[in-house]
Structures are given as structure tokens and as C-alpha cells.
Amino acid sequence: MSAKPKLKQVFDRPKSLKDVPYHYCPGCHHGLIHRLVAEQIDAFGLQESTLAAASVGCSVLLYDYFDVDIVESPHGRAAAVATGLKRAKPDSFVFTYQGDGDLAAIGTAEIVHAANRGEKITVIFVNNAVFGMTGGQMAPTTLEGQVTTTSPYGRSAAEAGLPIRVCEMLSTLEGTAFAARVAVDNIKNLKKAKAALKRAFTYQTKGWGFSFVEFLSSCPTNWKMTPEEANARVGKEMADYFPLGVYKDVRAN
Amino acid sequence: MARRVLIKGNEAIAMGAIEAGCRFYFGYPITPQNEIPEYMSMAMPKLGGTFLQAESEVASINMLLGAAATGARVMTSSSSPGISLKQEGISYLAGSQIPGVIVNMSRSGPGLGGIHPSQGDYFQSTRGGGHGDYRTLVLAPSTAQENYDLTMLAFDLAEKYRNPVMILGDALIGQIKEPVELKSYRKKPQDKPWALTGAKGRHGQILKSLFLADGELTDHNWMLAKKYKSMEKEVRFETYRAEDAQLMLVAFGSVGRILKTSVDILREKGKAVGLLRPITVYPFPKQAVRQAAEEAKALMVMELNTGQMVEDVKLAAECACPVDFYGRPPGSIPTPDELAKEAMKVWRKRGLK
Amino acid sequence: MYFDTIIAGFGGQGVLLMGNVLAYAAMHAGKQVTYMPVYGVEMRGGTANCTVVISDRPVGSPIIHEPVSAVVMNRPSAEKFGPMVKKKGQVFVNASLIKEGQFTTRAKTVCWVPTMELASDIGNRRLANMVMLGAVVQGGGMLTIQQVADALSGALDPRYHKMIPANVGALKAGARFISEQKAAKKG
Structure with a gap:
């Protein structure tokens, strides 16, 4: 598919975002997160040197929105694809954008080993505790008791274990240089998310190592909530189990 | 040099x-x-x-x-x-x-x-x-x-x-x-306008x-x-002592090379046996097989499996001549003598002289 | 010209090196050659073997079940490969480790080469494999000893290049042994 003809820039839409409407559901946080990432691409002047690895899930359509070079990855493999991109073009800015079904289930091996090798890439991980695109099935990050289409009686710890805390897990690896969990459910958190992204971008542009930002995100459609209810759930139930904060910042001083 | x-x-x-x-x-x-x-x-x-x-x-x-x-x-x-x-x-x-x-x-x-x-x-x-x-x-x-x-x-x-x-x-x-x-x-590098090198002077590509x-x-x-x-x-194949072959053996890779020795053994005995060895197995040398099927009296496929490429040979031969098969599951590598004996069975079965 | 051989023995006797040197020499002599080592599971159990085929024409099968010759450096190898050699073929036996009656063969020619004794005579028992290679080349006639000697610098790791003169001496000792045996038979 060829890029749409470039339209005149209005207001402050980031240059690296295309001027097209999102397909995302009302109240979904993907749109906000896309924008935050695009803002940093612009702020760091990286639009011409960015290579992105799209993943499988709702955000597979990343390439309809970002005006940068993008390759599609098989389900779960974005961190391996990004490894190839970065090794072949070490001067590029390489990021992946993956959901929890993609990164925390089928792509566990790829993310763990990319982090452990200290690949100089940036991983944007969007955790909405559910498989979104396939219609709301249980994810590794689905909260205990949460009803999904494949946990109709609520996630049972005895059957499915408890949700994986990816940020904490990756922080234990020597190769991970920066890891943070953020949310965009209110202005305060959004500002922190922005700061974390900026830090992650700094890590890669300075060649300091593997950087990882986990976004807690809402999925009103599959949570069967209104956008307001879903937004509130992110800050309460989700942030309770997945605490926000910077987990690793090896160059903090 | x-x-x-x-x-x-x-x-x-x-x-x-x-x-x-x-x-x-x-x-x-x-x-x-x-x-x-x-x-x-x-x-x-x-x-x-x-x-x-x-x-x-x-x-x-x-x-x-x-x-x-x-x-x-x-x-x-x-x-x-x-x-x-x-x-x-x-x-x-x-x-x-x-x-x-x-x-x-x-x-x-x-x-x-x-x-x-x-x-x-x-x-x-x-x-x-x-x-x-x-x-x-x-x-x-x-x-x-x-x-x-x-x-x-x-x-x-x-x-x-x-x-x-x-x-x-x-x-x-x-x-x-x-x-x-x-x-x-010595080939010169090709232009690759599709490659992802960063959206410099152009929009992002996918x-x-x-x-x-x-x-x-x-x-x-x-x-x-x-x-x-x-x-x-891009089809590539090799023929070996294929001239006037009545029985044309078809094999690729390791069996293809072993069969060269088998063909020598059979030719020494005066049997007009040749070899067609596909080098590209996709695309498959259909025309070469079809031609062999018309010129030889019989084709015989040999593989280190129980019958895979033989399907392509049969499709390509379009029943222009009989296609026999000798396959061997893994475990041992056939010797040229063994394969020559198998070829002789077909030679006799098809009444070749 | 066509020659093939299976070279077999204990791991550590240098049988793969013998095969490599022979193949290398054949390549330098402008021959077609194929060397096939056993590998993987077959490698376990302490025995090693390789097959070398040398010809003026492209080599078809690299695997030979009825070889023209076999080089057996220990008893298990003699028992395994001795019976496989063609009637008109040759078996080169490491007489330092294998005794008469310990294996069977149809081969018309059996050369008993006291490899370790000959190697000791020239001052290094570890060159028994090169002594045997000299005997094989002399007996098989597929190459000259000089062609093999010339190939050593290419076939051996540079670390061992200072050993080349000793290796050449071992090749010649093995070759001389075969010539003397032949002469003795004629006489």
C-alpha cells in the first residue's frame, strides 16, 4: 500500500504521524501511545532514520499511522526482527510496538533474549490484559478473576497461573538498561509516560543499550466497559497488580 | 589461476x-x-x-x-x-x-x-x-x-x-x-528501492x-x-550419459551424484541408461523430464525417501512413458551397485534391450 | 585411474589426518577426489574412519561398500572393514596392533606394516600414521610419495609445519618398507 499524499500539517500533529483517523475503538489507549511515540521520534529528529517492527494484534496497523519505514513481524517475533534491523542498520533508530498477547505469550523467548543480549533497540509494550484483535481472549497478563472469552469463569490462578509482570522480569536481565511501566489514564501519568519514553529514546540514541517501556492500556470493547470505566480500571485494578514506575535505569546518575 | x-x-x-x-x-x-x-x-x-x-x-x-x-x-x-x-x-x-x-x-x-x-x-x-x-x-x-x-x-x-x-x-x-x-x-549490487533505509526524502515505506x-x-x-x-x-538440470538412453534415471542431490557411478556400471554392461539430475527442484525441470519421457522407454526416480519427487516427475512426464520408483527411507546410504541392481530390475520389467 | 580406500582406527591414531593428507595430495596432483568422514553418532565409541575416493573422472559415490582397499589401524577396524574389500583389492594392516588370524578378508593382497616399529626407527612413534600412509601410497600407486610430501604444507595446520621433514621421513619409511617387501617376494 503506498503512502497517502502528504497533507498540510495542522495544529501540532507530530510530523511522523500520518494525518489519517485511527481505527482503534473509542477509549482505547493505542492512539495516545502512538502519539507519544511519534512526538519523541520528532523531538529526537528520528523520522528519517527510524525503522520499526510492527507486531501482530490491534497495533499491526501501526504502519497505517506512522510515517516511517516499517516491517511487519510474525506474531511474537518483533524483537527478533528488530534485532535484524538494528544489526544491519546500526545507525537507525529501531523500535518495536507489541501487545501483551504478542510479547508476553508467543514472543516471550524473543523478548527475553533480545533484552538479555542488550540489543540497542526500544521496545514499546502495550499491556491491556487481553488479546484485543482476536476478540478478547485471555492473555498472560489477564488479571486473576478477569472474565474473558476464554476464561468465562474468570482467570483461575490454579489453571492459568498469575499474570506475568514483564517489566519486573526483564529488569532482572543484565542486558536490560532501561525499563519502566507507565500509564496514560490521567495527565500526571501521561507526563511520566512521556518522560519514560524520552529516557528510552535517549538510551538508544546514545547507544546505551536495551530500553523497554510498558504501557498499561485500556480495552473498553473487550473489557465490556465504557471508555470512562476502562480508563478508571487502568489506574486502579491494573496499576495495583502492575505497579507503575521506573524499574531499571542503569545510567540514572 | x-x-x-x-x-x-x-x-x-x-x-x-x-x-x-x-x-x-x-x-x-x-x-x-x-x-x-x-x-x-x-x-x-x-x-x-x-x-x-x-x-x-x-x-x-x-x-x-x-x-x-x-x-x-x-x-x-x-x-x-x-x-x-x-x-x-x-x-x-x-x-x-x-x-x-x-x-x-x-x-x-x-x-x-x-x-x-x-x-x-x-x-x-x-x-x-x-x-x-x-x-x-x-x-x-x-x-x-x-x-x-x-x-x-x-x-x-x-x-x-x-x-x-x-x-x-x-x-x-x-x-x-x-x-x-x-x-x-563480480555481479554489481542491484538497486533495492523497496528496502527499508529510513524515510529520507520520501514517505515511510512498508x-x-x-x-x-x-x-x-x-x-x-x-x-x-x-x-x-x-x-x-531459472530451471537448471544436468544430464549424464543421457544420449540414446532407454532408461532414464531421475534423481537430485546426493542420490543424483551416486547414480553417476551406477550409470557408469550399467553403461559398461552395455545398458543404455542415463541420468537426469534436477539442480533446481523448484522450479522443477518439467520440460526436460517431459522430453526424456518422450525419448526414453522408461523413467525411474530414485530418492532417499519413500516417494516425493516422483510425483513431480509423473506430473511432468504426462504419461508419455512409464515412471518407476525406488525409494529408501533413512538409515543407510545406497551404494552405486545397489542402485544399479534396482535399475536393472526396472530394465527387465520394462523389457528393455 | 581410480582408487578408493576406507581408513579406520582408534580415535587419536590420526586416521582422519591420513585421509585428509591423501585427499589434499590428490587435489594438488590434479585428480578428482572426495573425502567423507564418519560423523555424529557413528563417531562415538572411539573408532574413527573416513573414505577417500581418487579418480581421473568426477567422483560419483563418496560412500563405498566394497572398497578397492582398506587401511586398518586397529583390530576392530580390521574385523569390520577387512571382509568388505574387493577380491582384487588390498588391505593395509597395522602389524603393530593386529595379528594374523584376527580378521578375515577376500582381498588378494594383505600388506602387514609394522607402523610403530618403523616410526620408532625414525625416532617418533607418533608418526605411525604417516608411515602407514607412505605404505598405502607406495602399494596403491595412485600418487607418488613426492606428491604427498609436497601436499603436507597445505594439509597440515601451520602449527605443525616444523614437523613436515619428520612426516616426510615417515612417508618414505613406509614406502621403502613396501618396496623392500616386493623386492623380497620377487627375489
């Missing part, structure tokens, strides 16, 4: 790749192809290239996908069970039209099987192998020299057609040590295999189908 070196088949592949400008290799250990990653791990750092031992075959094919998306010449290698794991990525390469070279020094299966030479991966290689309606070009070398030469060719074909190219060998082809004449690769808009995927598949059709001109 060209330099001749005595090297293993696997090393010949690594050296051919490097000569063709491959500077990125991603792999994962598995017998009997380990000399390839071992060679690459020694050579790449000295050449300023990348050798990376991935966490799995799955990861390594996707690293190839990423690096190749930037226009680089990239190779991965494995053996049968590992190729099964790579098939997902190969399907994406085909769908996204990203070139790459995949070496399969196949072993025996199904399952873990063993490390014996086997040609049981013929279907896996020539039928696409992964999901979806696609094809990979498949080259089947039979000597260390061919390993070297065809690996260089594989990179050219991959870029020419923006398609994955597979090299299909087996334990014998990988482990054998033979003189190889080293050559200088390499993908997902097509959701109405009719888009249909068009994409038709375009791919036309491309696969156009690959047919």
Missing part, C-alpha cells in the same frame, strides 16, 4: 555466501550443518559482518527477515526440524517479498528422526513449506563445488525475485570434503503481508503467482 581448496560441503556454502557479499548470518546449532555457523562465527567479525547465534530457529529466521528488510544479503542455515520452525518466517518473507537465503542440510525424520542423510524434506522445500499459497526457489547441489556456486546464485535469485531461496542438501552433501575452485563474485482492503489480497496473490511462473526460466 583459480585457487582450489579442499573443504567440507558446509564450509563451501559459508564461503560462497561470503564471496557473494553476505555479511549477516543468523543461526542456531543443529547437526549436520554446524560447520556453517562455526565458519561464519570465525569469518564475520573479521569482515565487519554480523554472526549471531539466536535463541531458536524461529528467532533466527526473523532476524534474517529484519536484516534483509534493509536490503542486506542475509543467510540462515539449519536442518530439517529447524527448517520446520523457520517455515513461519519463510512464509512471511514470501508474503512480504523480502529476499533471503535459507540452507537446509536436511536430516531424517519425522520428528527428531536422526542425522542420517535423507531427502524427506523435498515436499517441505518445494511446496512452500509454511502456510499460504507461495513458493520458494529451491537449489539442490550435489558436490562441494555446487554448494559454493549455487550459494552465490541463491543470493542473486533471491534479490532478482524478492523471494526466499532455499538450498536443499543433506548430511552427505554437507559433510563431504572435496576440492572447490574459488571464484570471484514491507508487509497483511492486506485487509477489499480485493487487495487477491491482487497480491495473483501478483505472486505470476512471479512464481516467471521463475520457471
